Amino acid sequence: MSLWDDIKALAEEVKAPLTGLSITDSYSRQPRVTIQYPDVRRPLSRRARWRHVLNRYENGLEKCIGCSLCAGACPANAIYVKAAENTAENRVSPGERYAEQYEINMIRCIFCGYCEEACPTQAIQLKDIYELADDERKDLIYTKEMMLTPAPEEE
Amino acid sequence: MDFSQFSHIFWSVPTNEVPAADWWIDVLRAFVRILVPVFFVLLLVPPLVWFERRLLGFMQQRQGPNRVGPEGIVQTIADGVKLLMKEDIIPSNVDRTLYVLAPIIMLIPALVTAGVLPWHPSLVWGAGAPNVDIGVLYLLAWSSLAVYGVVMAGWASNNKYALLGGLRSSAQMISYELGMGIAVVTVVLISGALSVRDIVFDQSAYGWIKDAAHTTAHHAAYTWGIVHKPWLGFLNPWHVAQFFPMGFVAAFIYVVAMLAETNRSPFDLPEAETELVAGYHTEYTSMKFAMFFMGEYANMVVVSAIAATLFFGGWTTPIAQLDQWDNTAVGWIIPAAMISAKIGLGLYFFVWIRATLPRIRYDMLMSFGWKGIFPIALGNLFCVAVSLTAGYWAGLAVWIVLAVGALLIVANLDSTKRFTEKTRRRSVLGLYASAQPFQMPLVKTSNGAPPVDGRTAAEELVK
Numbered sequence: 339m340s341l342w343d344d345i346k347a348l349a350e351e352v353k354a355p356l357t358g359l360s361i362t363d364s365y366s367r368q369p370r371v372t373i374q375y376p377d378v379r380r381p382l383s384r385r386a387r388w389r390h391v392l393n394r395y396e397n398g399l400e401k402c403i404g405c406s407l408c409a410g411a412c413p414a415n416a417i418y419v420k421a422a423e424n425t426a427e428n429r430v431s432p433g434e435r436y437a438e439q440y441e442i443n444m445i446r447c448i449f450c451g452y453c454e455e456a457c458p459t460q461a462i463q464l465k466d467i468y469e470l471a472d473d474e475r476k477d478l479i480y481t482k483e484m485m486l487t488p489a490p491e492e493e
Numbered sequence: 494m495d496f497s498q499f500s501h502i503f504w505s506v507p508t509n510e511v512p513a514a515d516w517w518i519d520v521l522r523a524f525v526r527i528l529v530p531v532f533f534v535l536l537l538v539p540p541l542v543w544f545e546r547r548l549l550g551f552m553q554q555r556q557g558p559n560r561v562g563p564e565g566i567v568q569t570i571a572d573g574v575k576l577l578m579k580e581d582i583i584p585s586n587v588d589r590t591l592y593v594l595a596p597i598i599m600l601i602p603a604l605v606t607a608g609v610l611p612w613h614p615s616l617v618w619g620a621g622a623p624n625v626d627i628g629v630l631y632l633l634a635w636s637s638l639a640v641y642g643v644v645m646a647g648w649a650s651n652n653k654y655a656l657l658g659g660l661r662s663s664a665q666m667i668s669y670e671l672g673m674g675i676a677v678v679t680v681v682l683i684s685g686a687l688s689v690r691d692i693v694f695d696q697s698a699y700g701w702i703k704d705a706a707h708t709t710a711h712h713a714a715y716t717w718g719i720v721h722k723p724w725l726g727f728l729n730p731w732h733v734a735q736f737f738p739m740g741f742v743a744a745f746i747y748v749v750a751m752l753a754e755t756n757r758s759p760f761d762l763p764e765a766e767t768e769l770v771a772g773y774h775t776e777y778t779s780m781k782f783a784m785f786f787m788g789e790y791a792n793m794v795v796v797s798a799i800a801a802t803l804f805f806g807g808w809t810t811p812i813a814q815l816d817q818w819d820n821t822a823v824g825w826i827i828p829a830a831m832i833s834a835k836i837g838l839g840l841y842f843f844v845w846i847r848a849t850l851p852r853i854r855y856d857m858l859m860s861f862g863w864k865g866i867f868p869i870a871l872g873n874l875f876c877v878a879v880s881l882t883a884g885y886w887a888g889l890a891v892w893i894v895l896a897v898g899a900l901l902i903v904a905n906l907d908s909t910k911r912f913t914e915k916t917r918r919r920s921v922l923g924l925y926a927s928a929q930p931f932q933m934p935l936v937k938t939s940n941g942a943p944p945v946d947g948r949t950a951a952e953e954l955v956k
């Protein structure tokens with residue numbers, strides 16, 4: 339390398355910190371990429387498997403017929419279903435029976451989605467509700483009331 | 494004595510004209526006056542920490558603290574309370590006296606140095622100690638004391654990492670103090686004054702000139718007049734622009750040395766996390782750690798104030814005609830606002846540098862100090878001396894000869910040749926240029942509550 343090339347290389351070394359300063363300065367005026375979580379949420383994929391939801395038909399009847407197939411399919415033994423008969427005056431689901439008590443232990447659940455696959459009526463679905471933290475173990479056993487979608491309003 | 498007489502003496506009578514019987518008013522005034530810079534520096538530390546973290550965040554496309562209080566400005570208070578609540582541990586094998594003394598010694602020099610830095614030309618209320626004849630020596634003496642805190646902390650902690658941190662710090666500070674001292678001497682040469690007040694006067698065009706007839710041993714009197722011709726008719730002759738390249742080089746050397754003196758990036762070797770845990774304050778917790786922290790940030794404020802005072806005109810405005818320092822409210826606000834703004838810019842520079850430059854290797858740090866900063870400062874000082882005796886053009890000629898000669902010698906060194914053959918600067922820069930910042934589409938939801946149907950957000954995106 340000639341002397342002139344060496345001087346040019348040295349000049350580049352001197353220029354380098356200034357280039358760096360201009361880069362950081364320009365970045366300080368660019369939009370920030372932080373997603374401010376509780377205020378702004380990042381959309382999850384359609385197939386996200388988080389908390390379960392118990393669905394209803396459009397007329398307000400529950401889809402779950404209390405068949406316990408989900409409990410049987412569950413590899414973690416997280417589901418407890420206690421069925422009861424539908425009667426004429428107390429009709430909860432279209433079938434013969436309905437789930438009187440339906441609990442999922444979110445501590446045991448591994449969010450595998452087998453319950454969703456096993457269900458014959460698509461009553462149970464895993465959705466993208468992911469804020470499941472709690473400071474009490476008992477509160478992590480979700481009951482039917484907690485997971486059931488709200489009934490459509492009477493018209 | 495009635496109150497109006499007291500307040501007259503208290504607010505506007507210079508020290509040497511206070512009636513002998515009322516000496517206590519002067520003493521009282523000195524106490525109150527010295528509290529101003531101390532509180533200025535101490536109260537600036539929490540917002541400064543917030544400012545640094547927030548600005549660092551912006552420069553890395555993050556948010557920085559923005560939760561506690563408006564824009565997160567109270568975050569530092571919360572952190573401080575957390576620090577105070579923590580258990581104060583003194584490890585069993587430390588040298589207790591030195592261990593407890595170290596954080597105090599770290600903090601005090603910063604507060605004491607701030608005392609002589611003026612925010613107004615007034616001899617009554619212009620600075621913590623407005624009329625120190627050897628202000629510059631005082632600054633140099635105190636600013637080099639902070640290193641004792643670091644070394645003592647490292648020694649007393651009985652911890653090898655802390656000791657290494659302390660040793661690094663002392664070696665680094667001693668090396669860079671030379672360059673810094675020579676840069677300051679350059680200023681002393683240019684202005685011909687050791688008093689900080691006179692140095693600032695020297696940087697204003699329409700200023701008060703020293704009135705030899707009225708100057709007493711304890712009180713330099715000034716009368717209004719044109720000290721220098723303003724540049725281009727309106728610019729104040731700040732030292733950074735005096736004798737063109739030389740004042741600038743001196744300012745540059747001071748700025749580099751001040752980064753090293755405050756142990757700030759890229760010279761933060763004494764607390765290099767990757768090598769030394771936390772360096773000299775590894776063993777400190779709670780209040781003592783908070784004091785180290787405060788000392789570091791107070792030091793930042795003070796060195797930028799010194800840089801502003803010595804090189805960037807102190808309380809003078811850039812435009813000479815705007816300078817006002819009579820005894821009206823405007824005459825007090827403009828100088829104080831100017832020096833505060835300059836300190837603020839200095840702090841911005843500190844953070845900016847920290848966001849940009851990586852920490853340098855220790856041997857590079859030392860060779861940069863001894864083979865770079867020190868000889869450049871010396872040569873520069875020589876050129877300033879030539880300019881003062883033989884005129885600016887002679888000084889400039891000497892400067893150019895020295896600079897070209899040094900450049901040729903450096904470019905011909907074997908080590909430079911080895912370096913330039915291997916440098917990969919171009920390819921690395923290309924990589925950086927092609928990297929794109931990460932982006933993500935955002936969906937607004939209500940504050941805190943999860944959406945009722947968890948899938949709405951995702952479905953909106955699909956539509």
Ligand code: SF4
Pocket residue numbers: 408411412413414415416417442446447448449450451452453454
């Ligand atoms: S997701 Fe898997 S583990 Fe969880 S309840 Fe359903 S089947 Fe059981």
Ligand code: SF4
Pocket residue numbers: 401402403404405406407408409419437456457458459460461462
């Ligand atoms: S959720 Fe589905 S599988 Fe489980 S009990 Fe109800 S209907 Fe049966």
